[in-house]
Structures are given as structure tokens and as C-alpha cells.
Amino acid sequence: MGRAKEIGLIVVFILIFIKLSLAQTLVEVEIRRPYQENGPPPWESLLKEAFFQAVMDLASQLGAKREAQAQLRDIAPNFVRGYRIVEKRDLSQERVLKLEVLILKGDLFRFLKGKGLLSEPQRCLLIIEGLKEYGDYLMVLNLFKSSKDVITFSLKEASKEAFVWEVFIKEGLDPLRVFGGLPISFNRVEENLIKARWAK
Numbered sequence: 001m002g003r004a005k006e007i008g009l010i011v012v013f014i015l016i017f018i019k020l021s022l023a024q025t026l027v028e029v030e031i032r033r034p035y036q037e038n039g040p041p042p043w044e045s046l047l048k049e050a051f052f053q054a055v056m057d058l059a060s061q062l063g064a065k066r067e068a069q070a071q072l073r074d075i076a077p078n079f080v081r082g083y084r085i086v087e088k089r090d091l092s093q094e095r096v097l098k099l100e101v102l103i104l105k106g107d108l109f110r111f112l113k114g115k116g117l118l119s120e121p122q123r124c125l126l127i128i129e130g131l132k133e134y135g136d137y138l139m140v141l142n143l144f145k146s147s148k149d150v151i152t153f154s155l156k157e158a159s160k161e162a163f164v165w166e167v168f169i170k171e172g173l174d175p176l177r178v179f180g181g182l183p184i185s186f187n188r189v190e191e192n193l194i195k196a197r198w199a200k
Contacts, residue, residue: 031098126175127162184197
């Protein structure tokens with residue numbers, strides 16, 4: 001009974017973690033602009049450019065089409081939750097602004113999808129057996145979250161026997177390569193279904 005309760009609590013924590021991970025993503029950008037004849041470019045223009053670059057970087061990771069750039073140019077700040085200045089300085093011939101920008105990933109994904117600006121992602125159902133430690137769950141989540149090949153993911157089922165993830169990756173990629181960073185042995189691979197066992 002105690003073990004079942006422990007598994008249940010772990011699943012709840014994982015679901016909360018996934019929801020937060022999908023909702024927002026931190027992107028680091030650096031903007032360098034040369035001085036103009038009438039002086040350095042205004043910081044406001046560098047900030048606006050940094051927001052646009054951060055949003056475009058994440059949009060590219062999500063599989064955005066090339067046309068998305070024009071659509072996002074004027075509305076990029078709408079997807080910015082917050083930012084932190086990492087570096088802000090004037091050099092001899094240029095002005096430098098480096099930021100950590102918190103992007104509303106979920107909102108951006110829905111916007112791109114709604115406008116038909118996303119390449120068709122590849123859907124995979126990843127079943128992992130033998131996950132028992134909380135640190136192991138975090139390892140899976142961190143790989144999904146940090147991989148530039150993973151567009152989005154969700155936990156579909158969790159039990160003592162196995163965890164089932166629905167993962168969307170960029171079109172044309174080999175799922176075994178995308179998930180190869182995990183300590184798992186692949187037992188069954190069929191089109192969009194991958195069954196594996198935790199080998200750690």
C-alpha cells in the first residue's frame with residue numbers, strides 16, 4: 001500500500017513538472033549592433049530584437065516553417081513571460097546585449113499550429129518499463145525538455161509496470177537516435193511504437 005502511494009505521488013509530481021516544462025522555456029540570446037553615425041543604437045531596439053531572436057530560436061526548435069518569421073516579427077513580445085539581463089555593455093564600435101528570455105512555449109506552439117506554420121511532426125509512443133527512482137523520471141524529462149529534436153511530449157499512462165509517453169519529434173528523424181541518450185534497451189520498434197526497458 002505504501003509503495004503504491006509513493007508511486008502515485010511521484011506521478012503527480014511528474015505531471016506538474018511536465019506541465020510547467022511545456023508552458024515555458026528559457027532561451028539565451030546575444031545581440032550585437034554597430035554604432036551608427038548619430039551614436040549607438042537605442043537599447044530598446046536591441047531588446048526588441050533579442051525578444052524576436054529568442055522567440056524565433058524556440059519556434060525553429062518546434063519545427064516552424066520559414067514563413068513564421070514574418071508572422072512573428074511584430075508579435076514576438078507577446079510570447080515573452082520575462083527576461084534577465086546577463087550582459088549589457090558598450091564596446092569601442094558596438095553595443096552588446098545578452099539576455100535570458102523566458103518564452104511561453106505552449107502559447108507559441110498553439111499559435112504556430114493554429115496558423116499552419118508548423119512542419120508535420122513525427123509522433124512516437126515511447127513505453128519505458130522498469131522506471132522506479134524519481135531521479136530516473138527526471139532524467140527522461142530532462143532529455144525531452146533539452147532535446148532540440150523533441151517538439152512536445154506528454155505522459156499518457158503511468159503504472160508500476162511501465163510509463164507511456166507520447167512524444168512528437170521533428171519530421172524525418174530516427175526516434176532511436178533521439179532517445180539514444182537514455183539508459184534504455186529497445187525491445188520492440190514498430191513505426192511509431194517504441195518499447196524499451198530502463199537499463200540503469
